[in-house]
Structures are given as structure tokens and as C-alpha cells.
Amino acid sequence: MSLEILLAAIAVLLLSGVASLIVRRSPGAATFVAVSGALLACLMGLVAAVIVLSGGGYDYLEWAWSIPGGSFALGVDALSAVFLIILFFVSIPVCLFGVPYLRTYGSRQNLGAAWFFTCLLIASMAMVVLARNAVLFLVSWELMSVSSFFLVTFEKGKPEARSASLIYLVAAHIGAALLLVLFLLLGRDGSLDFDQFSVAGNAGLLFILCLLGFGSKAGFVPMHVWLPEAHPAAPSHISALMSGVMIKMGIYGIFRTITFLGNPQPWWGWLLLGIGVTSGTLGVLFALAQHDVKRLLAYHSVENIGIIAMGLGLGLLGLSYGSLPIAVLGFGGAIFHVVNHALFKGLLFLSAGAMAHTTGTREMDKLGGLLKRMPWTASLFLVGSVAICGLPPLNGFASEFLVYMAGLYGSTGTIGGTAVAGLVGMSSLALIGGLAIACFTKVFGVVFLGEPRSVNAGDVHDASPTMTVSMMILGAACLAVGLLAPFAVKALIPVIAIIAHTPLGIAREAVTRATAPLYTVTSVSLILVGVILAAVLLRSMLLRGRIVRTAGTWDCGYAAPSARMQYTAPSFVLPITGLFNRVLKTRRHRERPDGLFPTAAAIETHTPDIFQERLFRPILAGTERLLGVFRWLQHGNVHIYVLYILITLLVLMFWKMR
Amino acid sequence: MSTIVLSSLHIVLPLLAAPLLPGIINRTKAILAGRRGQPVLQGYFDLLKLVRKGAVYSRTTTWLFRAGPIVNLVTIAMGLLLVPFGGSKALFGFDGDLILFAYLLGLGRFFVVAAALDTGSSFEGMGASREVTFSMLAEPTLFIGLFALSRLSGSMSLSGILYSTGVTGWSVGAPVLVSGAFFMIYLSENARIPVDDPATHLELTMIHEVMVLDHGGPDFALVSYGAALKLWLLGMLLVGVFSPNLAEAPLWFREGYALLGMFVLSVGVGVVESLMARVRLLKVPQLLIGAGALSVLAVILVLE
Known part of the structure; x- marks a missing residue:
């Protein structure tokens, strides 16, 4: 039905x-x-x-x-x-x-x-x-x-x-070509129906093909290069x-293929965990160095796909080493993060879109002070930011919590392999979490707080009611899923059972036991919300009847500060991007102040994607050179093309007759 | 029932006693410098004075600026629900509470940093930038250290990890290494020397103090109280790591050990601040990465 x-x-x-x-x-x-x-x-x-x-x-x-x-x-x-x-x-x-x-x-x-x-x-x-x-x-x-x-x-x-x-287009088709091979290999027994697929001993090869083919759509590093281009456009x-x-x-494709492939090998889990750690950390690092809000969000998709891959990798490791709690927590965290990322990333892109639509720019350093001018859009962007940083009480925390728990189970378990995997997972999640906070305080601080840095940002109004309502739907979902996380996980049990090749009853018991702490997390989250509300009330009562004045921001005695003097996005993250400059390779163009009475100085930074610059560009250039040999075949003359078709047909005919 | 009463007392106690800790630190520094110094209760006097004041807000700021200190204080207070004191179970001790603990502090930090950026001041932006950088480096250290202790104690909850690794653990040495790493995090997160100098005068060199430049009156009272409470909260964590196994000890001994630990820790911070100058800002990451290396060593010892 x-x-x-x-x-x-x-x-x-x-x-x-x-x-x-x-x-x-x-x-x-x-x-x-x-x-x-x-x-x-x-x-x-x-x-x-x-x-x-x-x-x-x-x-x-x-x-x-x-x-x-x-x-x-x-x-x-x-x-x-x-x-x-x-x-x-x-x-x-x-x-x-x-x-x-x-x-x-x-x-x-x-x-x-x-x-x-x-x-x-x-x-x-x-x-x-x-x-x-x-x-x-x-x-x-x-x-x-x-x-x-x-x-x-x-x-x-x-x-x-x-x-x-x-x-x-190119990235999508390279991925699709690999998927074609994957399915042809899976369907070697004749039928291409999913339920008749056979692995026939080369599960490892199929797994690699699946990672490459589906990973290029999901945005695993280094196949992520299309995301930061396509999302902003x-x-x-x-x-x-x-x-x-x-x-x-x-991610769906990877989940589905895993169900065909049978019992996983440990190296599958290690590979996915490695991909997850790389995508997660590089995604957030490149996000830090971006100036365009939507490009930054695109890199954060790479980061979150990394977190999903980490959960998936831990789950596969749990399965292959025979630890059911790690398996269900890893898979559960991965699938739950899929849901949560859809909600908060949807919210972030919509609110960034509303902001860019009204101000006409996505350059962070031209914006500022929008929390006053677009209160709804800004507050909803804040909700999305807190959620994507994985902070309680919103939904991002709940799913990252499950992935962390998979790591923690590794720490107390007796299996050496899962212990190391758990450690790797936990420490990189912690690093990603810290970097994400840096990144989103930057975006939110520079775009929505402070004073407008340009005329565009000064004279604007909030998003239209329809836009606001659509953002509110997603924002409310982020809060609801965060507070009702234990029930959301309960609903996901059949999915976890499918991915973990486990009968529903056993999976239900394992998931219920392993995710029981979520109930306490929820109660602490509820107390947190309650106490914050109470504190806000208390504080507003505290100031009643007192003198509350406004003045300028403290500027250390400088007489006439201008909005351009505010801290900018690249300066804010400079300590971090400086630490990681070996990876990021940020380019700086500087015009130094010149002479005794300098009139102008400028600095511009630009962080291109190293994988596009150092990996794909040389490969594509090489391919072009290689195929350039055949360029003489192309004349643009219809007669010659008809001749080619004729020759092809003749060759095929003789080949068949032979 | 009595355990719940005891755990609740362990939440009330810090809420009342936390402002003592900065007092003890300052007194230690004063004595070592040959001064009499301010009364130990000065923290309370300051809070009382601030709470009774009016407020002056920057024209640039919004509701977020007012929300920053509140959210920060509440998240730290929530941490008290999770960290055990003196070997008794915390009120909300559960498997994985250490993750919630770290992320609650993260939530507080997010709002403190956002409130600083809300003023539009370059100085506060600088402080905020340093804060997120240093805490980003501290976070993995915290988790790696807790991972080592979790493996050593066989527990996934702070209530099971702390005060329990003593006898078996000391022989391996991992808790000592983790204590060293956590002491660095304690100093860095609480904005003490050698990472930050709470007594500095120049806005350009501050980290934590500069982020709250524009807070005044009741808001600043919340900030100061939050800072004192954070000293207590992270102190509880450190005392719990650097502890013998107290599972068999009588109640008075456990309570006494924890209280004495908090006192000794505060005196220790005072001594460190008297003996050392703060390191250059550019060197702070090295310090924190060094702490991370200690945590990693602890894990290697535990994994064998």
C-alpha cells in the first residue's frame, strides 16, 4: 500500500x-x-x-x-x-x-x-x-x-x-561510470535485480568501487571538489x-551496497574511518579559510559527511571484530547524523540564502550587524550553527554522541583494534568539534554581529514571511529532534538492523541498551533549557528599577572607530589557519604600506582547494594532452562524420560475419 | 536516598564556595610576593557590589550580548551535575557523560565568543579568536586523556573514571601523565598564567579578560561568578584524576580529600602564577600540543 x-x-x-x-x-x-x-x-x-x-x-x-x-x-x-x-x-x-x-x-x-x-x-x-x-x-x-x-x-x-x-557534471559522471562497473560486477549472474546480486568472492573490490562511485556523490575527500563549486552557484x-x-x-548507496556484500572485513572499516577522519578534518579546515558563506557551508557538508563515514567505519569495525554495541552505535550514529545534517544544513543554506538574497552579497567581510536588521533570519542561522557544531541541546549533539559512544565502547572493550579505532574516532571528533565552533562563531560573529561593514548590509529588512516560515520548520525540527533524540533513535532501530545484518530483535536489544544514556542526555538538556530560561527571567528582574544606559563600544580611547576597523573573518581564524597552513596553503597578496606617509595598503587571502589544484588539475590536463592526439579526427564536417559511421558499421558487420 | 542528598550537596557546595577559589589564588600570590593581599572573601564582595549596579550597554550589541554570560554560567553549573566530587557518584552520572560535559563547556564558549563579537570591537574579536584557537587545541587532549582513563578504569562515566584509577593505575603511570595534561588544560581554560594573565592591563595581550571588556554590572557579576565556578568544575576533574582509589575509603576521608585537593590546587595555581611569566601567545599552541602529547603517551601506556 x-x-x-x-x-x-x-x-x-x-x-x-x-x-x-x-x-x-x-x-x-x-x-x-x-x-x-x-x-x-x-x-x-x-x-x-x-x-x-x-x-x-x-x-x-x-x-x-x-x-x-x-x-x-x-x-x-x-x-x-x-x-x-x-x-x-x-x-x-x-x-x-x-x-x-x-x-x-x-x-x-x-x-x-x-x-x-x-x-x-x-x-x-x-x-x-x-x-x-x-x-x-x-x-x-x-x-x-x-x-x-x-x-x-x-x-x-x-x-x-x-x-x-x-x-x-564531470564529477557526477566519473562517479556514475564507476557505479556502472560496480553493478555489472554485482549482477554477473545474469539478473540485475538487487535481490539476485552475487558477490562471488570479490567483495573487497566491490567495496572499493562502491566507495569511489558513491563517495564522489557524497563528497568524500578527495572527490569532494565539486561541492564547494556547485553549492554556491x-x-x-x-x-x-x-x-x-x-x-x-x-551515503544511501553505500549503506545499500553494504547489505549486498555480506560480512565486512576489518580493513573496510579502517578505510572508511580513515576517509571519515580525513574528510571531517579537511572539510572543516577548508571551511575556516573561506570568505563566501555558501562555499564555507559546502565545505562543512564535507566535514559532516566525514562524521557520517566515521560512524559507518566504526560500525563496520564493530561488526568485523564482533562487537555488537560498537556496530549499532556506529551505524546508528551515522544514520542519525544523516537525518540531522539534512535538517541543520538545510536550515543553514536557507538562512544564508535569505541573507544573501536581501544584502546581495555572500562575502562575509562586507556584512555585519544583521542580527539587528534581520532578527528572524539571524536567530535561525544561530540555531543551525549551534546544531552543526554538535552542541547540546540541539540535534547535532545527539548523533555525534552516538559516534563518540562507539569510540568509548572501544575504549573499555578487550579488542585492541576497536580500541585504537575508538581513540582515533574520538580524538578527531573532538578536534572537528573545536574547529567547527571556531568556524561558526566566525560566520555568525562576522555576518550577523557587530556593525555593518558596507552599505549593502546596513539598509536591509528581514526575509519575507514565507522564507521565515520555511526556515522555522527546519529550526523547530532541529530542536525537536535534539530533545526527543531517544525516540528518534528508537524509530531508527529497523534501519540499524538492516545495515548491521542483525535480526531485528537482537538489534533492538543492543540499540536500546547502548543508547540508554540518551535519556539522561535529554533530561540534562531539558534542565539546561529550563535553567537558562529561569536565569534570563531572573536577570531581567534584577535590572528592574536600575539605570540602564547605552554608550559606544569600548575602543581603548580611540576617537572615531569605523565599522571597517572591526575584526574580520580571516583575522579571526588566522591563528588556526596559520597552524594548519601546510595543508591549507593560503595565498596572500599584500600591498605593503609604502613611504613615510603611506596612503594605501591592502591584504587579500585566497585558499583554493588543494585537491583540485594539485590532484585533479594535473590529471585532467594530462588527459587532455593525451587525447589531443586524436584531435585531427574532428573536422566539424558532416560528410566525414557520416563516413566514420559507415566505417564503424562496416567494421562491425565484418566482425560479426567472422 | 542518602546518595542523592549527598550528590545534591556536591552541587550546592560549589555554587556557594566557588568564589573562594580566586580568593585563595590571589592570597597565595600576595603572600609569595610579600604583600598582605586582599581578603579571601573578596570574590563575594565584588559579586555583591556588581549585582547591585545598573548596566551600560554598547549601542552595537543585541540580546546575544546579554545571553552570553547567562548561557556560559548555566552550562558550567550543568557540568556540576556530571562531575563527581570525592568519589561519590555525580547526580547525573551515566555512560558517556564525559562527552556531554565537554560539549556543555563548548556551548558556553560558543556564546561567550559570540557575545564578545557582538560588540564589534577589534580587541574583543582578538580575544575571541585566541579563545577558540586554544580551546580547539585543548579539546582533543581532554578526550584522549579521558579515553586512557576510561580504558584503565573500565568505565564510560566520569563517576566511574575519577577517584578509581589510583591503585592499579599509578603503577602504570597513565593517570600521572593525564593529570599533567589536564593541569595544562585547567590553566588554559581558566585563563591563568602561563596561557593568559588575568591581571594584565593591556587589551592587546589579553585573551579571556578582553572578551568581557564591555560587560558591566550584573552581567559582569555573572561572568566573574562563572569564571569562579569553572575553576571549581575543572578543579574537580583534575582532583578526581590525581587521586588514589577512594572506593573503600570512609565518607569523611573522601570529602576531606576532595576539599583539600581543591585547596592545594588553588595554592598551586597561585604558586605557578608567582613563579612564571606568561608565555608568548605564539608559544601557547606548543604548550597545549605538549599537553596533548602527554595524553597520547598515557594512551600508549594503557593500550600496551
């Missing part, structure tokens, strides 16, 4: 997308058709997915399909359902936010196309999680990549949008959807 509702939701999405394309002449009508359809579909899908997750049922359906190797096999289990829930839940505020956000583009751009691709993106992601046949999966995967590609190119006029979308609500949900499709 639930599968039929989901199919209907997908149909509604596609229909409203097409309808929006048909009425594209009128931007208002196109928006209305697409958004109302998408909202309806999301609500339908949400209901169906919640039914599946709470009932734990498995629904399967198969139709014949005339494509070789393909069958229209769909299935929904708890693992699919979790991803469907975050997809449909995040899509609601995303679509709402898009309405006022895209309105200003209405006269110049084709909004019908934008909404068509948005609907297609949501629908294709739903198909990715439902597909139970390799061909169907790859077709959906491709649709997802292509529709998001067209959304990244939305602002075609901007050169950076064009180059970003090109990088994204896309419209903000699309960035929220891409960062919150689409990159998680890579």
Missing part, C-alpha cells in the same frame, strides 16, 4: 513539473502549479514513509520493462524510508522558500524550467531510494545528476555558475536540497 502512495507522489511531482513547464509564460502560474503539486506529493510521501518506518514492513513491486537487464522493480524498506522521510521533509521548506527567492528572477529567467527540474530532482531522488534493479537505479541516479546540473546552471549569465556546473534553496539530501544519496 505504502509503495502505491509513494508512486502516486512521484507521479504528482512529475505531472506538476511538466505542467509548470507548460505554463512557463507566466512565472506566477508556473510557480503555483509546481509548488502546490510538490507540497502535496511531499506530504503524501512523508505519510507513506512514516508508515513503513513505524511498521517496519517491506513492500515490493515488480513490473516488466523492455530495457535489457532492466525491470521496473521497486521496494521500500526501513532504510529507504528514512531517506524518503528526510527527502520529503526537507523538500517542503525548500519549495516554500523557493517561491519568494525565485520571484526576483521571474522577468529574466525561465521559472517553469527551474521548477520542472526541482520537481524532477525530488522525484528522481525518491526513485533512487526505491529502485531495486540496477538499470532502474542508474537511470534514476542519472536523472538526479542531470536535473541538479540544470539547477546549478540556473544563473547562466554568471561565468562561475557555468564553470561550477561543468565541474559538477546553485540557488540557495537548491543548495539546501543538494547538500541536505542529494549528497546523502551517496
Whole structure:
């Protein structure tokens, strides 16, 4: 039953997308058709997915399909359902936010196309999680990549949008090519249906292929290079959807493939843990050095994907070393962090988008003082910041807590391997946590606090009510999931059981025992909120009847401080970026003050992605040189191309006759 | 029932007695410098005076500036729920409470730093920048040290880890190394010499003091009280690590040990501050990374 509702939701999405394309002449009508359809579909899908997750049922359906190797096999289990829930839940505020956000583009751009691709993106992601046949999966995967590609190119006029979308397209297809190999190897026994896959002894190779193929979508270092390009270029609500949900499709793929591969080897866990530690620390370090808010958030997606990979790695290590608590905590932390990251990263991208939409800039050092001018947007960005730093009482803490607990179980266990893994996991999570606090106090402090650093930031108003409501939905979800974490984890038990290859009963017992501390965490969080509220009340009573004045900020006696003299983002993080400069390789362009009465001086810093600069650029340049040999084949002359086709056909014919 | 009463007393006691600790430190410094010094109760007098004052706020600031000291104080007070005192279980001791402990302090720090940035002052920005840098370096050390102790004691809760590693642990030496590392964190997080100088006069060189330059009146009372409470909270952690196994000891001995430990620690801080100058800011990371190395050594000893 639930599968039929989901199919209907997908149909509604596609229909409203097409309808929006048909009425594209009128931007208002196109928006209305697409958004109302998408909202309806999301609500339908949400209901169906919640039914599946709470009932734990498995629904399967198969139709014949005339494509070789393909069958229209769909299935929904708890693992699919979790991803469907975050997809449909995040899509609601995303679509709402898009309405006022895209309105200003209405006269110049084709909004019908934008909404068509948005609907297609949501629908294709739903198909990715439902597909139970390799061909169907790859077709959906491709649709997802292509529709998001067209959304990244939305602002075609901007050169950076064009180059970003090109990088994204190439990265997506290299990943897809590896997935093709993965599925061909899995389906060597003839059928490409998921339930007939056979591993046939080369599980290790398949695991590597899966990490490379799905990891390039998820954004594992060093395959993350497309994220910091594509996320800033896309419209903000699309960035929220891409960062919150689409990159998680890579994680879904890894989860799903793990269920095919059977019992894990220890080195799989070590590899994933290593990837997680590298992605986590490098992600947050590069985020620290960024000047563009959305680029910074994109690097934070790399960081959070790293945390997810760490949980997954610890879980695999727990399985392979035979420690069920570590396994369920690791997997539980990973899947819970998938959910939480979708919520707070969605919120952060939307509020950053609202901010950039109003001020017209994403450069942090041109902003400032927005907490006064955009109180709602700023406060919601603050909620997202606290959540992404993994601080209690919000949701980020709950999932990081589970990953930490996996590490702690390693510390008390008797197995040497899990102990070392636990130590590595815990210490790098601690480092990432500290760096994330530095990074988000920087963003929040520079953009929303202090005085406006430019005219843009001075004369602005808060986001429109629709935008505010859509951000509030996600902000409230962050708080609710944080405070109700034990219940959220309970709902995830069927998923953990699937990933850990454990019967539901055993998994339930292990998860319940291992995550019992979450109840105490929740009570401490509730006390924390209560005491803070009480303290606020007390303090406001304390000042009653006293003289409360305002004055200028203390400036050590300097007579006329200007807003430009405030601490800037690069200065704020300089002690840290300085410590890690061997990795970051920040470039500085300095114009030193000159002469006895210097008039001007300037400093500019720029931190390009080292993997793009040092790894991919040389490889791509080499490939281009290599393939340049064949350039003489290209003439642009149609006759010659017809000749090529003829020759090919003849060769094929003779080959067949032989 | 009595354990709950005792654990609750261990929360009330710091709330009342914490302002004594800066008094003891200052008195020690004064005596070593040959002065009489301020009364030990000076902390209370200052708080009383500040609480009765009005307030002056910078025009630049928002509600966040007022929220900073409150959130900081409350998170530190919440920490008291998790850290045991004198070998009795903490009120909310549970598996993994050490993670919540560290992240509660992180939440407090987030808001202190944000409140500092809310003033738009370069000086406070500088202090905030240093604060996040040094605490970022201290955090992994804390976790690695706790990991070693957790493995040694076989417990995942601060209530099980602290005051328990003594007999078996001292022979291995790991608790000694971790104590050394935690002493550095204690000095750094509480903004003491050699990392920061609470008595400095020049805004440019401050770390913690500069972040609260614009706080006055009741807000500053919250800040000072929070600082005193943090001295107590992290002191409890350190005393608990540097302790024999007190599981079998009678109650009076455990309480006495912990109280004496807090006193000796405060005197120790006073002695360190009298004997040392603060190190250059650029050298502070080396100090903290050194502390991290001690923690790592402790883990190696424990892992064998």
C-alpha cells in the first residue's frame, strides 16, 4: 500500500513539473502549479514513509520493462524510508522558500524550467531510494545528476555558475561510470535485480568501487571538489536540497551496497574511518579559510559527511571484530547524523540564502550587524550553527554522541583494534568539534554581529514571511529532534538492523541498551533549557528599577572607530589557519604600506582547494594532452562524420560475419 | 536516598564556595610576593557590589550580548551535575557523560565568543579568536586523556573514571601523565598564567579578560561568578584524576580529600602564577600540543 502512495507522489511531482513547464509564460502560474503539486506529493510521501518506518514492513513491486537487464522493480524498506522521510521533509521548506527567492528572477529567467527540474530532482531522488534493479537505479541516479546540473546552471549569465556546473557534471559522471562497473560486477549472474546480486568472492573490490562511485556523490575527500563549486552557484534553496539530501544519496548507496556484500572485513572499516577522519578534518579546515558563506557551508557538508563515514567505519569495525554495541552505535550514529545534517544544513543554506538574497552579497567581510536588521533570519542561522557544531541541546549533539559512544565502547572493550579505532574516532571528533565552533562563531560573529561593514548590509529588512516560515520548520525540527533524540533513535532501530545484518530483535536489544544514556542526555538538556530560561527571567528582574544606559563600544580611547576597523573573518581564524597552513596553503597578496606617509595598503587571502589544484588539475590536463592526439579526427564536417559511421558499421558487420 | 542528598550537596557546595577559589589564588600570590593581599572573601564582595549596579550597554550589541554570560554560567553549573566530587557518584552520572560535559563547556564558549563579537570591537574579536584557537587545541587532549582513563578504569562515566584509577593505575603511570595534561588544560581554560594573565592591563595581550571588556554590572557579576565556578568544575576533574582509589575509603576521608585537593590546587595555581611569566601567545599552541602529547603517551601506556 505504502509503495502505491509513494508512486502516486512521484507521479504528482512529475505531472506538476511538466505542467509548470507548460505554463512557463507566466512565472506566477508556473510557480503555483509546481509548488502546490510538490507540497502535496511531499506530504503524501512523508505519510507513506512514516508508515513503513513505524511498521517496519517491506513492500515490493515488480513490473516488466523492455530495457535489457532492466525491470521496473521497486521496494521500500526501513532504510529507504528514512531517506524518503528526510527527502520529503526537507523538500517542503525548500519549495516554500523557493517561491519568494525565485520571484526576483521571474522577468529574466525561465521559472517553469527551474521548477520542472526541482520537481524532477525530488522525484528522481525518491526513485533512487526505491529502485531495486540496477538499470532502474542508474537511470534514476542519472536523472538526479542531470536535473541538479540544470539547477546549478540556473544563473547562466554568471561565468562561475557555468564553470561550477561543468565541474559538477564531470564529477557526477566519473562517479556514475564507476557505479556502472560496480553493478555489472554485482549482477554477473545474469539478473540485475538487487535481490539476485552475487558477490562471488570479490567483495573487497566491490567495496572499493562502491566507495569511489558513491563517495564522489557524497563528497568524500578527495572527490569532494565539486561541492564547494556547485553549492554556491546553485540557488540557495537548491543548495539546501543538494547538500541536505542529494549528497546523502551517496551515503544511501553505500549503506545499500553494504547489505549486498555480506560480512565486512576489518580493513573496510579502517578505510572508511580513515576517509571519515580525513574528510571531517579537511572539510572543516577548508571551511575556516573561506570568505563566501555558501562555499564555507559546502565545505562543512564535507566535514559532516566525514562524521557520517566515521560512524559507518566504526560500525563496520564493530561488526568485523564482533562487537555488537560498537556496530549499532556506529551505524546508528551515522544514520542519525544523516537525518540531522539534512535538517541543520538545510536550515543553514536557507538562512544564508535569505541573507544573501536581501544584502546581495555572500562575502562575509562586507556584512555585519544583521542580527539587528534581520532578527528572524539571524536567530535561525544561530540555531543551525549551534546544531552543526554538535552542541547540546540541539540535534547535532545527539548523533555525534552516538559516534563518540562507539569510540568509548572501544575504549573499555578487550579488542585492541576497536580500541585504537575508538581513540582515533574520538580524538578527531573532538578536534572537528573545536574547529567547527571556531568556524561558526566566525560566520555568525562576522555576518550577523557587530556593525555593518558596507552599505549593502546596513539598509536591509528581514526575509519575507514565507522564507521565515520555511526556515522555522527546519529550526523547530532541529530542536525537536535534539530533545526527543531517544525516540528518534528508537524509530531508527529497523534501519540499524538492516545495515548491521542483525535480526531485528537482537538489534533492538543492543540499540536500546547502548543508547540508554540518551535519556539522561535529554533530561540534562531539558534542565539546561529550563535553567537558562529561569536565569534570563531572573536577570531581567534584577535590572528592574536600575539605570540602564547605552554608550559606544569600548575602543581603548580611540576617537572615531569605523565599522571597517572591526575584526574580520580571516583575522579571526588566522591563528588556526596559520597552524594548519601546510595543508591549507593560503595565498596572500599584500600591498605593503609604502613611504613615510603611506596612503594605501591592502591584504587579500585566497585558499583554493588543494585537491583540485594539485590532484585533479594535473590529471585532467594530462588527459587532455593525451587525447589531443586524436584531435585531427574532428573536422566539424558532416560528410566525414557520416563516413566514420559507415566505417564503424562496416567494421562491425565484418566482425560479426567472422 | 542518602546518595542523592549527598550528590545534591556536591552541587550546592560549589555554587556557594566557588568564589573562594580566586580568593585563595590571589592570597597565595600576595603572600609569595610579600604583600598582605586582599581578603579571601573578596570574590563575594565584588559579586555583591556588581549585582547591585545598573548596566551600560554598547549601542552595537543585541540580546546575544546579554545571553552570553547567562548561557556560559548555566552550562558550567550543568557540568556540576556530571562531575563527581570525592568519589561519590555525580547526580547525573551515566555512560558517556564525559562527552556531554565537554560539549556543555563548548556551548558556553560558543556564546561567550559570540557575545564578545557582538560588540564589534577589534580587541574583543582578538580575544575571541585566541579563545577558540586554544580551546580547539585543548579539546582533543581532554578526550584522549579521558579515553586512557576510561580504558584503565573500565568505565564510560566520569563517576566511574575519577577517584578509581589510583591503585592499579599509578603503577602504570597513565593517570600521572593525564593529570599533567589536564593541569595544562585547567590553566588554559581558566585563563591563568602561563596561557593568559588575568591581571594584565593591556587589551592587546589579553585573551579571556578582553572578551568581557564591555560587560558591566550584573552581567559582569555573572561572568566573574562563572569564571569562579569553572575553576571549581575543572578543579574537580583534575582532583578526581590525581587521586588514589577512594572506593573503600570512609565518607569523611573522601570529602576531606576532595576539599583539600581543591585547596592545594588553588595554592598551586597561585604558586605557578608567582613563579612564571606568561608565555608568548605564539608559544601557547606548543604548550597545549605538549599537553596533548602527554595524553597520547598515557594512551600508549594503557593500550600496551
